[in-house]
Amino acid sequence: MKFIDEARIEVIAGTGGNGCASFCREKFRPFGGPDGGDGGRGGSIYAIADRNVNTLVDYRYAKMHRAENGEPGRGSDCYGKGAEDVHLRMPVGTLIIDNNSGEVLADLTTHGQTELLARGGEGGWGNIHFKSSTNRAPRQKTDGKEGERRELRLELKVLADVGLLGMPNAGKSTFITAVSNARPKIADYPFTTLHPNLGVVRVSHEKSFVIADIPGLIEGAAEGAGLGHQFLRHLQRTHLLLHIVDVAPFDAGVDPVKEAKALVKELKKYDESLADKPRWLVLNKLDMVPEDERKKVVKDFVKRMAWKGPVFEISALSREGCQELVNAIYLHLQETKAAEFRAEETTITEEARGIHSIDPDDPRFKVVE
Known part of the structure; x- marks a missing residue:
């Protein structure tokens, strides 16, 4: 298999489903009121570090990864179904960079590490949320929000001692x-x-x-x-x-x-x-x-x-x-690893104890005679 250590992909999270404006039309329930449900959440896209994946060859050819949209709400208080999230398995050691801003979004260094790449849009509200004592028959509803869309650059840095x-x-x-x-x-x-x-x-x-x-x-x-x-x-x-x-x-x-x-x-x-x-x-x-x-x-x-x-x-x-x-x-x-562990342990201990430098001129620490 050809070794691929660089790739550029586009991830598109799902859009949330629209809310529904509906009213109860059941027999023996006159003036049943609003019963429009909310839209479902759009699918998000995550990266998962997998030690069984060795190269980025899968992302050299599959450049676009899209999550499904959430379903719209329905009447009778029916909420739309949320979309499934998409999980992209990448080699341990992959650096994920936003291609437009240059921001490092994730550094996959351990097996099983999961990082969010693009968040799915929230579903819209149905008209049941707008019911009040002064607005008994609301016709308002909101549309689902669009999911995030990013162009990413993947760089594999192998983990070796x-x-x-x-x-x-x-x-x-x-x-x-x-x-x-x-x-x-x-x-x-x-x-x-x-x-x-x-x-x-x-x-x-x-x-x-x-x-x-x-x-x-x-x-x-x-x-x-x-x-x-x-x-x-x-x-x-x-x-x-x-x-x-x-x-x-x-x-x-x-x-x-x-x-x-x-x-x-x-x-x-x-x-x-x-x-x-x-x-x-x-x-x-x-x-x-x-x-x-x-x-x-x-x-x-x-x-x-x-x-x-x-x-x-x-x-x-x-x-x-x-x-x-x-x-x-x-x-x-x-x-080397023992020294790094001791340094990390010392840092954690100091943070836990809240150790900080004391200013001798601070009036709070002056002795009152």
């Missing part, structure tokens, strides 16, 4: 195949990865994390060159980025340090917050370097790169060093 960055043919697909259950296409030419791939990395039976691989970035990606810039949004929810570098390129004229710096530059052009995420340097294809030269190659690369963060030496093909990297990633993720 770790994201892979690198130039084409850096070995990202080989790495994700070596450490996870993902099986992306692998070949000896660039741009074999045409869409994001997700893999679950099992550290043990009860310990795991999700890793995402996107198409390789090239210089000029921020201006539209290559494919990687189209999928960088999928890395915005990750906790850690792995910058995978091919230290033994086949082309002798290629400088790995220059390519690595160019990738970092493109990352900053796209999104400063993404560039500020924790990023580890992973030097791949060390099996292609003679064993007695590896330390020199790594030391020279780190020095020229002026890298201050963690550095890992691996061979995704032979899986050398991969397990050590996986263990380090899992520990980092646990520490």
